[in-house]
Amino acid sequence: MEAKKKIVTAVIHLACILVSITMLIPFLWMVLTAFKSVPESTQVDPFIIFPTVWRTEAFSVVMENMNFLLLYKNTLLLIFFRVLCAVLTATLAGYAFARLNFKGKNFMFSMVLFQMMIPSQIFIIPQYIMVSKIGALNSIFGLVFPGLVTAFGTFLLKQAYMTLPKDLEEAARLDGCNIPQTFLFIMAPLARSSMVALGIFTAVFAFKDLMWPMIVNTEKDMLTLSSALAKMQGQYTTNFPQLMAASLIACLPMIVIYVIFQKQFIEGIATSGGKL
Amino acid sequence: MAKPKKKVTSQERNEFIWGWIFIIPTMLGLIILNIIPIFQTIYQSFFKTGDFGRGNIFVGLENYQKMFGDSQVWQALLNTVKYALMEVPVSIIISLVLAVLLNRKMKGRSVYRTIMFLPMVAAPAAVAMVWRWLFNSDFGLLNHVLGTKINWISSPDIAIYSIAVIGIWSIIGYNMVLFLSGLQEIPGDYYEAASIDGATGFKQFWHITCPLLSPTIFFVLITRIIGALQVFDLIFMVMDRANPALIKTQSLVYLFYEYSFRQKNQGYGSAIVVLLLILIMLVTVFQMVGQKKWVHYN
Structure with a gap:
């Protein structure tokens, strides 16, 4: 019985290690290629896995051609404002939908649910037209625009508030707290973990967003990391060390x-994603 | 039963006022950013955008007529469905198996989980770039390891499968984490009882795990299908416009982008995205009906 258990454990580890290697190879290959020279990267016979000399040429060329500081800044601002807007508006609306009774609430909430069922591409042309009409193309506001509010986040926060016990709220009210006070000092702090989850979720997807940044911000100085990579790909199709260096940066x-906060990341994305 | 008419208490009035104040930012945003645009897009699909972006000409159903006769659109629909039929089942099966394997106390569990989830935090643009390099027919790692000369991404017959491989690789960790949290909700006593009755391994998986996990499986299935039908980033980044396999890989969303923002024909782009909307609605309804047959909510 013990021996059998050991074999089972060994098989499980083997399977997990194989999958882990498959997950890591593209990243490793990215790193290895980025430090090679162009001839080295395309050398077939003999095939080279490790660079003979670890060169940083590709990095310096890429950093000269692309202003990564600016790209980081744009991406960071995009993430910051998307997270701020999403968490702020969703916390407020989620609380009202979960805990307050008012006329029109159900109809408004059905609109939230309706939005969640619609593929987001259908909003893009009108959103683009709006941004261009207010003259916000090539701006941080333009980048943030579709993420000013979030139906999904509102839904997520509503679920979070609904699981909180009712007595706390009642006790606060008996102590003379009005609604904004109850929300601000009692309820919102209790929903903190869901806000963090929504924040991480929003941040990761803002970082990964490609189509919207490509559409609204076309000026070189207003690109995000993703859209800059897309633009670069069209220009240097064969210089693999440079492409990999840029991807890596x-x-x-x-x-x-992610590696530092992996627990929060995985939980944040999974608990949000699990309620989508 | 007639309710006695009661006076509006101050509590009720406060809830009304504050309720609306709290939801107004979100609702205004949703109406301006999402609800109105739905109708605008549908409206736009009845117009032809004039050359050089000049004005809109009402053309009625012409865009739709053109779309139904457009072999490129049908091909894109087929490509999209093909991609979804590859990506969704394969990624779900692999991630389900991994989740079951990892759902136990073992060394290295969190390390495995962290590594498998890693593609989720990488930008798809970068992921596509590195896979394109791995798939490179002359110098790519894959052909070298396999000793082959396959044109993974430029052969029209296999390019869509290569892209599905990237899609599967990208999503396994995410699905697995969702399954793991579903598995953790299954009480351990079920397995103990089953062990006493002599059911082990696959029997346990089939008779306990599968039915009890079916709500999670259903949820992942529906969100993944909808996600896969909207595939864009990978195809956009992997396929050059000159790639001979492009026509056999471009998805509906890719065509939408192509027409709306490269060729500036927003009318036709809108018609394509309306088709996508209908497709996704059909899948949603179909799954809602189908789930009653095989999902066990307790």
Whole structure:
């Protein structure tokens, strides 16, 4: 029985290790290629896995051609404002939908649910026209625009408030708290973990967004990391070390943050995603 | 039963006022950013955008007529469905197996989980770029390891499968984490009882895990299908416009982007996205009906 258990454990580890390697190879290959020279990267016979000399040429060329500081800044601002707007508006609306009774509430909430069922591409042309009409193309506001409010986040926060016990609220009211006070000092702090989850979820998807940034911000200085990579791909199709160096620079900060806060990331994305 | 008419208490009035104050930012945003645009897009699909972006000409159903006769659109629909039929079942099966394997106390569990989830935090643009390099027919790692000379992404017959492989690789960890949290909600006593009755391994999986996990499986299935039908980033980044396999891989959303923002024909782009909307609505309704047959909510 013990021996059998050991074999089972070994098989499970083997399977997990194989999958983990499959997950890591593209990232490893990205790193290895980025440090090679162009001839090295395309050398077939003999095939080279590790660069003979770890060169940083590709990085310096890419950093010269693309202003990564600016790209980081744009992406960071996009993430910051999307998260801020999403968490703020969804917390307020989620609380009202979960805990307050008022006329028109059900109809308004059905609109929230309705929005969640619609594929987001259908909003894009009108949103683009709006942004261009107010002259906000090539701006941070333009980037943030579709994420000013979030139906999904509202739904998520409503679920979170609904699980909180009713007595707390009643006790607060008996102590003379009005509605905004009850919300601000009693309820909102209790929903903090859901706000963090929504924040992480929003941040990751803002970072990954490609189509919208490509559409609204076309000026070189207003691109995000994702849209800059897309633009770069069209220009240097064969310089693989440079393409990989740029990809690495674009991905690394998020990966480092993820590895540090992996528990919060996985839980945040899974608990949000699990309620989508 | 007639309710006695009661006076509006101050509590009720406060809830009304504050309720609306709290939801107004979200509702205004949703109406301006989402609800009105739905109708605008549908409206736009009855117009032809004039050349050089000049004005809109009402053309009635012409865009739809053109779309139904457009072999490119049918091909894109087929490509999209093909992609979804590959990505969704394969990624769900692999991630379900992984979740079951990892749903136990074992060494390295969180390390495995962290690694498998990693693609989720990488930008799709970068992911597509590195896979394109792995798939490169002359110098790519994949052909070298396999000793082949396959044109993974430029052969019209296989390019869509190669893209599905990238899609599967990207999503496995995410699905697995969702399954893991579903599995953790299944009480351990069920398995103990089953063990006493002599059911082990696959029997346990089939008779306990599958039915009890079916709400999660259903949920992941529906969200993944909808997500897969909207595939864009991977195809956009992997396929060059000159790629001979483009016509056999471009998805509906890719065509939508192509027509709306490259060719500036927003009318036709809108008609394509309305088709996508209908497709997704059909899937949603079909699944809502179908779930009654095989999902066990307790």
